[in-house]
Amino acid sequence: GEDVEQSLFLSVREGDSSVINCTYTDSSSTYLYWYKQEPGAGLQLLTYIFSNMDMKQDQRLTVLLNKKDKHLSLRIADTQTGDSAIYFCAESISDYKLSFGAGTTVTVRA
Amino acid sequence: GAGVSQSPSNKVTEKGKDVELRCDPISGHTALYWYRQSLGQGLEFLIYFQGNSAPDKSGLPSDRFSAERTGGSVSTLTIQRTQQEDSAVYLCASSLRTDQETQYFGPGTRLLVL
DSSP states (O other): OOOOEEOSEEEEETTSOEEEEEEOOOTTOOEEEEEEEOTTOOEEEEEEEETTOSEEEETTEEEEEETTTTEEEEEESSOOGGGOEEEEEEEEOSSSOEEEOOOEEEEEEO | OOSOEEEOSEEEEOTTOOEEEEEEOOTTOOEEEEEEEOTTSOEEEEEEEETTEEEEOTTOOSTTEEEEEOTTSOEEEEEOSOOGGGOEEEEEEEESSSSSOOOEEOOOEEEEEO
16 A cells, blocks of 8 residues: 555644654555655655664654554654644655655644 | 756646646756645655656656656656646656655646636
C-alpha cells in the first residue's frame, strides 16, 4: 500500500514542543522524510531518517521511527512562530517515488 | 542555479485552453519529478525523468497531460484543453539521481482554470 496518514491540524503555544505524527504502510521503505511548506512556497526538506535508525536529532528537530508500528514522528523543540507551516511526512516507495501524507497544518500561538 | 525554479509562479486560464509549465532543476541533477498538489491534499506523483527519458508516466491523470525534458535539464509539463479539476499547485523536484536520492522542490506553479 502507499497510504501515508497524518493528523490534519496541530495548535501549539510558542515555546512548547510540537509533535507531529505519521503512519505509513510500506514496510520496505528505505527512507522516510519530513518536508515543510510555508504559505505560497514549495516544499523544503527538513530532515530524513534511514529505515534502520530509531532516532535522528538535528538541532531543534527530533525524528523517531517505530518500524514495528510503521509510525514516524517529528518533534520540534521550543516551537517558534516561524515554525507555523504545513508539515508533510513522506515515504520512499520505490527508487524514485515518494508517497506523501496530506500534511499537518501547525499553528503556533503566542 | 541555486535551487529548483518554476515558471510561471501563477497561471490563470480559461477552461479549454492549453497551458505549459516550466521547471529548471538544480544544475547537475539527472532526475526530475512532477507532482500535483490539490487543495488540502498531499502530493500526487505525476511523472519522473531520468535524463531525457520518462520511465514512469503512470501518474499522469489523463492523455491531456504530457511532459518532456530536453538536454537533461529543463522540463515542460503541458496540459491540453484544461478543465476546472486541473486547478492545483504543480510542483517540480529534482535529485542528483534516482535510487532514493533526496528530492529538492521548486516553489510550484499555481494553476487556476476558470
